[in-house]
Amino acid sequence: MILNGMGLSCPIYNLVLKFKSISTPLQVPFYIPRRALTLRGNFKALCFNFISFIVYQANVSDARCFCSSEYRSSKMQPIIIVHGGAGDIPNSRLKGKIDGIKVAVTAGHECLMRGGSALDAVEAAVVCMEKDENFNAGYGSVLNLRGEVAMEASIMRGEDLNVGAVTLVTDFLHPISIAHKVLTDSPHSLLGGEGAKLFALQKGFKTVPPESLISENAKKALENFLKHGDFNRTEIGPQEGGVGTVGAVAIDCNGHVAVATSTGGMSGKAVGRIGDTPQIGSGTYADDHIGGVSTTGHGESILKYCLAHSIIKLMEGGMDAKKATTVAVNGMTKRLLHTAGAITLSKDGDIGVHFSSRRMSWAYIKDDHIHYGIEQGEELKEPYCPQNN
Numbered sequence: 001m002i003l004n005g006m007g008l009s010c011p012i013y014n015l016v017l018k019f020k021s022i023s024t025p026l027q028v029p030f031y032i033p034r035r036a037l038t039l040r041g042n043f044k045a046l047c048f049n050f051i052s053f054i055v056y057q058a059n060v061s062d063a064r065c066f067c068s069s070e071y072r073s074s075k076m077q078p079i080i081i082v083h084g085g086a087g088d089i090p091n092s093r094l095k096g097k098i099d100g101i102k103v104a105v106t107a108g109h110e111c112l113m114r115g116g117s118a119l120d121a122v123e124a125a126v127v128c129m130e131k132d133e134n135f136n137a138g139y140g141s142v143l144n145l146r147g148e149v150a151m152e153a154s155i156m157r158g159e160d161l162n163v164g165a166v167t168l169v170t171d172f173l174h175p176i177s178i179a180h181k182v183l184t185d186s187p188h189s190l191l192g193g194e195g196a197k198l199f200a201l202q203k204g205f206k207t208v209p210p211e212s213l214i215s216e217n218a219k220k221a222l223e224n225f226l227k228h229g230d231f232n233r234t235e236i237g238p239q240e241g242g243v244g245t246v247g248a249v250a251i252d253c254n255g256h257v258a259v260a261t262s263t264g265g266m267s268g269k270a271v272g273r274i275g276d277t278p279q280i281g282s283g284t285y286a287d288d289h290i291g292g293v294s295t296t297g298h299g300e301s302i303l304k305y306c307l308a309h310s311i312i313k314l315m316e317g318g319m320d321a322k323k324a325t326t327v328a329v330n331g332m333t334k335r336l337l338h339t340a341g342a343i344t345l346s347k348d349g350d351i352g353v354h355f356s357s358r359r360m361s362w363a364y365i366k367d368d369h370i371h372y373g374i375e376q377g378e379e380l381k382e383p384y385c386p387q388n389n
């Protein structure tokens with residue numbers, strides 16, 4: 001008898017029983033409250049005794065217990081990493097960014113712990129940041145030259161390389177959720193402008209007044225942009241209220257990888273400008289065989305360099321997540337003279353975080369700790385207390 005996965009912190013398990021008399025195995029899903037999992041040793045012994053009792057009583061030839069429904073990656077510990085944008089983030093925005101990424105990574109992690117898919121977890125994390133005006137996505141998105149919000153988002157599933165993306169979205173709070181629907185419900189990969197709106201309405205998304213997405217900081221940022229006129233600045237200077245693109249990369253307890261990225265683009269962008277975020281391979285990439293990447297920074301450079309896919313290719317060639325992220329981000333900056341940042345997970349859950357900009361907020365949860373940072377070379381760590389269970 002095997003109790004695979006009982007040492008993991010995923011609370012959804014499947015007990016598979018093979019009976020001597022019946023050829024089809026019986027699969028029984030069950031849920032373990034997270035508190036019980038903290039008593040791992042005793043709890044595992046208790047489960048083992050209980051299952052042994054069933055085996056003895058019910059003429060069972062074999063019993064196996066797996067984390068969630070698949071055998072393939074039963075040893076995978078779910079993990080999620082998020083970023084809140086790379087750039088010259090002003091001091092006045094540091095606390096808001098850090099608080100916001102902690103909320104987002106926690107939401108994604110809770111989803112994974114409930115047995116949710118990586119795809120649902122990255123959406124949950126990004127939705128949190130789209131609601132938060134400290135980030136350049138959803139409410140708080142930066143403005144184009146006409147003073148309007150025009151948002152972009154993409155999401156990718158590493159299991160089958162399926163993607164969904166939207167661009168030039170003006171009147172919905174959560175572009176990432178529309179992108180997710182494009183992935184699941186549309187034969188297409190990228191919908192823009194009016195077509196994205198029609199699709200969203202058909203799928204039951206509710207519009208919001210475009211003005212309700214505009215924050216005071218975004219207005220100030222545009223005013224300042226119009227004064228200095230330097231489009232290439234990914235974040236706005238100290239007096240101007242900088243914000244940032246958001247992204248998340250997750251692996252669920254079945255070993256599936258997913259990535260989501262969402263943005264308002266760049267302050268003072270031309271009407272109709274499309275950046276890197278909705279372009280698969282630039283802003284987002286996920287492949288169960290390799291890993292996942294979400295990027296942020298100077299969009300025109302990121303898309304020329306296909307930054308997310310460049311990192312994936314380096315990992316495919318044998319480089320670890322940390323090195324591949326560093327090499328590709330620095331390579332892009334050296335070649336194109338603009339800055340960027342990326343978060344990466346390898347398929348085994350190894351982490352890569354690197355940015356050539358002054359700052360980038362990021363966070364991940366591993367081994368009951370939340371790890372986060374925003375400055376170059378910074379890695380802070382504190383105990384993680386789950387809200388549920």
Ligand SMILES: NC(=O)C[C@H](N)C(=O)O
Nearest residue numbers: 245265266275296297299
């Ligand atoms: N801050 C950002 O990441 C901006 C985004 N990459 C864009 O250029 O649209």
